[in-house]
Amino acid sequence: MRPYLIAGNWKMNQTPEEAVQLAGELVRQLQGVKHKLLIAPSFVCLPGVAEVLKGSSLLLGAQNMAAEEEGAFTGETSVNMLLALGVKAVILGHSERRHIFGETDELINAKVRLALAKGLEPILCVGETLEERQAGRAGEVVKTQTRKGLAGVSPADVGRVTLAYEPVWAIGTGKTATPQDAEEIHGLIRDCFAGLYSPREAENLVIQYGGSVKGENAAQLMAQPNIDGALVGGASLKAAAFVPIARFDEGRT
Numbered sequence: 393m394r395p396y397l398i399a400g401n402w403k404m405n406q407t408p409e410e411a412v413q414l415a416g417e418l419v420r421q422l423q424g425v426k427h428k429l430l431i432a433p434s435f436v437c438l439p440g441v442a443e444v445l446k447g448s449s450l451l452l453g454a455q456n457m458a459a460e461e462e463g464a465f466t467g468e469t470s471v472n473m474l475l476a477l478g479v480k481a482v483i484l485g486h487s488e489r490r491h492i493f494g495e496t497d498e499l500i501n502a503k504v505r506l507a508l509a510k511g512l513e514p515i516l517c518v519g520e521t522l523e524e525r526q527a528g529r530a531g532e533v534v535k536t537q538t539r540k541g542l543a544g545v546s547p548a549d550v551g552r553v554t555l556a557y558e559p560v561w562a563i564g565t566g567k568t569a570t571p572q573d574a575e576e577i578h579g580l581i582r583d584c585f586a587g588l589y590s591p592r593e594a595e596n597l598v599i600q601y602g603g604s605v606k607g608e609n610a611a612q613l614m615a616q617p618n619i620d621g622a623l624v625g626g627a628s629l630k631a632a633a634f635v636p637i638a639r640f641d642e643g644r645t
């Protein structure tokens with residue numbers, strides 16, 4: 393059985409003080425949850441949140457990192473800095489990085505490989521735009537992003553990679569892919585992964601869904617055989633919204 397991974401991507405929200413408060417509420421309210429749980433605050437909030445998470449089962453994540461290990465890269469944050477703060481996983485290739493900041497598959501791939509080399513678990517995000525979906529190209533786009541994002545990643549390392557399918561048109565828009573639409577793409581990603589690695593590796597691959605996940609739709613999405621968790625943006629910013637997602641299988645939503 394694959395473990396569910398429920399992650400909160402706080403994006404560019406929360407001051408350090410607010411982040412510490414939210415993290416504290418989550419630690420208290422998520423006690424006893426069996427799934428793997430992760431929160432990814434902004435870089436400046438990481439030190440404070442790391443303190444709050446100590447001794448809890450919540451893992452600390454980052455939203456991005458540099459493709460280089462160190463040096464003259466003004467404004468960037470390195471993998472070693474993240475590791476030193478206790479970060480365990482890093483979201484890479486989020487659609488906002490791809491579409492607002494122009495990150496290419498090649499750059500994202502360099503980050504994935506560096507994260508793995510240094511011991512951080514990458515969450516590789518893939519997803520099509522509305523235009524691509526309407527042109528019938530959703531499957532092809534996510535398969536290409538998966539293949540290019542994982543280029544050069546060895547079978548020995550790939551077990552530490554998580555995939556996140558986030559259709560761009562569903563992010564922050566309130567529009568969720570139907571569980572069936574999401575399931576179809578998740579199946580394609582798993583098949584693609586089996587071709588790149590092996591059916592066994594593909595069976596173990598955790599594939600999260602992201603895009604307007606909330607308490608009301610989490611259980612239905614995660615009931616799909618190939619949906620193994622959620623990457624949550626907007627609904628991760630309030631404990632009252634995130635907790636029901638993390639407890640999606642406890643019949644409270």
Ligand code: PGA
Pocket residue numbers: 401558562563564565566602603604605623624625626627
């Ligand atoms: P959303 O964002 O839940 O606000 O749609 C998801 C994401 O971007 O990871």
